[in-house]
Amino acid sequence: MTKLTIALTKGRLEKQTLALFEKAGIDISFMMDKQRKLIFDSPDRRFTFLLVKAADVTTYVRHGVADIGIVGKDVLLENPFGYYEMLDLGIGKCKFSVASIPDYQPNDYKRKRIATKYPTVASEHFRAKGEDVEIIKIEGSVEIAPVLGLSDAIVDIVETGTTLKENGLEIFEDICPVSARVIVNKAKLKRKRQAIFQLFAELETVIEREER
Ligand code: PRP
Numbered sequence: 001m002t003k004l005t006i007a008l009t010k011g012r013l014e015k016q017t018l019a020l021f022e023k024a025g026i027d028i029s030f031m032m033d034k035q036r037k038l039i040f041d042s043p044d045r046r047f048t049f050l051l052v053k054a055a056d057v058t059t060y061v062r063h064g065v066a067d068i069g070i071v072g073k074d075v076l077l078e079n080p081f082g083y084y085e086m087l088d089l090g091i092g093k094c095k096f097s098v099a100s101i102p103d104y105q106p107n108d109y110k111r112k113r114i115a116t117k118y119p120t121v122a123s124e125h126f127r128a129k130g131e132d133v134e135i136i137k138i139e140g141s142v143e144i145a146p147v148l149g150l151s152d153a154i155v156d157i158v159e160t161g162t163t164l165k166e167n168g169l170e171i172f173e174d175i176c177p178v179s180a181r182v183i184v185n186k187a188k189l190k191r192k193r194q195a196i197f198q199l200f201a202e203l204e205t206v207i208e209r210e211e212r
Helices: 012-023 056-062 073-078 119-128 145-146 162-166 186-191 193-211
Strands: 004-009 039-041 046-054 067-074 084-087 092-101 113-118 134-137 152-157 170-177 180-184
Touching: 004 012, 012 067, 012 180, 012 193, 046 056, 046 073, 056 067, 056 073, 056 180, 067 073, 073 084, 073 119, 073 170, 073 180, 084 193, 092 119, 113 119, 119 152, 134 145, 134 170, 134 193, 152 170, 170 193, 186 193
Parallel strands: 004 046, 004 067, 113 134, 113 152
Antiparallel strands: 039 046, 067 180, 084 180, 092 152, 092 170
């Protein structure tokens, strides 16, 4: 049997991904008592799962250490090269939005400072609108940037909207929807084609069922 190495995004998405695998009839019980382990081999030797940070999933796939990666479209938009994007899993659904404090004036003529963890997405969004902005890259807790005056607004992912609300921000514009995607190493798609498409077929039955 051809073994597939799959890089999973640790945290929120990991749980949803494993639930999807389980619904597809794939035994993931060996990952349940995981403690601090980050590499898991399935007893049937079909899979090795790697638990890595979202931004590192594309790196492991690009270098061929992982055959497959499961990661949000938000991360792919920031790192768009060196893999094939193959499948939308329909989980981890959220969106990119522009948000700020209520008295933000998006249409005044001042050059805006935009704080974000996603500089490519943010600059592309404002470039497409013909608006010149200053991008301020920060690593997290982006919501406090306009409150403290570091920026005029933020570009960030919004899922439930709770983080915005609890920090007194509101959405001014939606940019695009985001969901979890399956990416594949380019060479491995040829070399492990059958095993990869077998897995896709199993996942697709669940995706179709959930979409209905
Ligand atoms: C993300 C995002 C928002 C939050 C949105 O942060 O950057 O802060 O989730 O979710 P909500 O709309 O359901 O409140 P994440 O948890 O990834 O942490 P971060 O601050 O490290 O980016």
